[in-house]
Amino acid sequence: MEVKKLSAPLTERDVCGLIAGDRVLLSGTIYTARDAAHARLVEMIRHGDKLPFDLTGQVLYYAGPTPAPPGRVIGSLGPTTSSRMDVYTVEMLNAGIKGMIGKGERSTDVIDAIVRHRAVYFAATGGAGALLAKRVVSCEVVAFEDLGCEAIHKLEVVDFPLIVINDCFGNDFYRQSRSRYSLGSP
Amino acid sequence: MRQISASELVTRIKDACIEACTVLPQDVLNALENALAREESDSGRDVLKQLIENAHIAREEGIPICQDTGLTLVFVDMGEDVRLVGGSLYEAVNEGVRQGYTEGYLRKSVVSHPLARTNTGDNTPAVVHCRLVPGDTISVTVAPKGGGSENMSSVRMLTPSEGADGVLRFVVETVRNAGSNPCPPIIVGVGLGGTMEMAAILSKRALLREVGKASCVPPDAELERRLLDAVNATGIGPAGLGGRVTALAVHVESFPCHIASLPVAVTLQCHAARHASFTF
Known part of the structure; x- marks a missing residue:
């Protein structure tokens, strides 16, 4: 199967070229953000505060790494469950993000907002944190250092392997693929 | 009555935390290999290949299999004819977890209160399930559980x-x-x-x-x-x-x-x- 190469931050043109089920190798700059960082970012957006980085076109990675052992850029770094971020995601999309990386199904509200904002939701393989960390070439904490593993880490990634789950046309790869292999109810 | 020093238990718990988080047990690896042999979906096969490669990378490079190194579940079967000296069982388990998660560069994923949510900074406390059993040995399984x-x-x-x-x-x-x-x-x-x-x-x-x-x-x-x-x-x-x-x-x-x-x-x-x- 064809693999699409993309560079983050993303443009509307990048996003419109993606269809649910596409394999993608993503390079460039992405930012980690989990539950606690989302809560703070959304609070700052609501108050009109200056954000720690410009969200326009950015890709957020729902992940919190293990500490980097000596001599390594980062520890293990796979995706966490995305649905916990659903309550914050519409506001994050309103604020300009274009892409999200995580694992697991999104809510209807989020899927609708992805279409409205021409954004994209990717999955990385959950539990493959050792493999995924090898695609990270630099890592720097840029906000909320007090949150430890939940701080926002700015990452430079090279050929980070992803699959498109929700594209900007309303397709959902989880739903499509599950119905293909389901043998019906017991 | 047989005596075992708490400090020895601490060291063994520490080592078990690091081993559990970095070395996928062989039976799990075998099950993933068997799954790959019978999986029909291309996407599914790709994922299984990634997981097997991931387990090899983690083992060879000594880094965690998954970034979520879990809340640490510790199952203890404590013999009725053995006594821990120099510290209590729960203190020893938590000290082992503290050392393992710090020295092993494992992620600290525990908050001190479910609502206040301040990270304890060392992945303690563990959740300990202890049974009293006949005999003079202590058997322990450390099983980190992801969220x-x-x-x-x-x-x-x-x-x-x-x-x-x-x-x-x-x-x-x-x-x-x-x-x-x-x-x-x-x-x-x-x-x-x-x-x-x-x-x-x-x-x-x-x-x-x-x-x-x-x-x-x-x-x-x-x-x-x-x-x-x-x-x-x-x-x-x-x-x-x-x-x-x-x-x-x-x-x-x-x-x-x-x-x-x-x-x-x-x-x-x-x-x-x-x-x-x-x-x-």
């Missing part, structure tokens, strides 16, 4: 008339609702009987068994086969991307229960079914 799969676990109090079909419906419903969240292919631990909390603990203990080894209780083994077929008929597949292998195994542990009750607990275990054991 993604734990969040999808569930308990339900069925009524006796619902029987095996009711258990099957509940297990499949739990797996289906979980979808891709618990990182399939999963291992499903089912605790059947006892009381609500007993069923939950049984569902955790069920996960300590070698992956795919049938229960030695014939009706439970039969139920395991039915449940595995039903779970794999959901089509969720590896990483939820569609496929034949949603679960590597279903393990059932049962216990007698009240005439009015049929408690069922389902613990979903992600494919990174990590554990390390020792006896001394």
Whole structure:
């Protein structure tokens, strides 16, 4: 199967070229953000505060790494469950993000907002944190250092392997693929 | 009475935390290889290949299999003829976890209060399940449990008339609702009987068994086969991307229960079914 190469931050043109089920190798700059960082970012957006980085076109990675052992850029770094971020995601999309990386199904509200904002939701393989960390070439904490593993880490990634789950046309790869292999109810 | 020093237990717990988080047990690796051999979906096969490669990278480079190095579950079978000296059991376990998670560069994923949510900074406290058993040894299994799969676990109090079909419906419903969240292919631990909390603990203990080894209780083994077929008929597949292998195994542990009750607990275990054991 064809693999699409993309560079983050993303443009509307990048996003419109993606269809649910596409394999993608993503390079460039992405930012980690989990539950606690989302809560703070959304609070700052609501108050009109200056954000720690410009969200326009950015890709957020729902992940919190293990500490980097000596001599390594980062520890293990796979995706966490995305649905916990659903309550914050519409506001994050309103604020300009274009892409999200995580694992697991999104809510209807989020899927609708992805279409409205021409954004994209990717999955990385959950539990493959050792493999995924090898695609990270630099890592720097840029906000909320007090949150430890939940701080926002700015990452430079090279050929980070992803699959498109929700594209900007309303397709959902989880739903499509599950119905293909389901043998019906017991 | 045999005496064992608490400091020795601390060291063994520390080592077990690091081993469990970085070395995927061979039975789990074998189960992933078997899954790859029978998975039909291209996406599913890609995921399984990634997971096998991931396990090799983690082992060779000594980094965690998964960034979620879990809340540390520690199962202790404490012999009645052995005594810990120089410290208490719970202090020793927590000190071992503290040292393991710090020295092993493992992620600290524990908050001190469920609502206040301040990170304890050293992954303590562990959740300790201790049993008193005959003999003069201490057997310990350290099993870090990730949040993604734990969040999808569930308990339900069925009524006796619902029987095996009711258990099957509940297990499949739990797996289906979980979808891709618990990182399939999963291992499903089912605790059947006892009381609500007993069923939950049984569902955790069920996960300590070698992956795919049938229960030695014939009706439970039969139920395991039915449940595995039903779970794999959901089509969720590896990483939820569609496929034949949603679960590597279903393990059932049962216990007698009240005439009015049929408690069922389902613990979903992600494919990174990590554990390390020792006896001394």
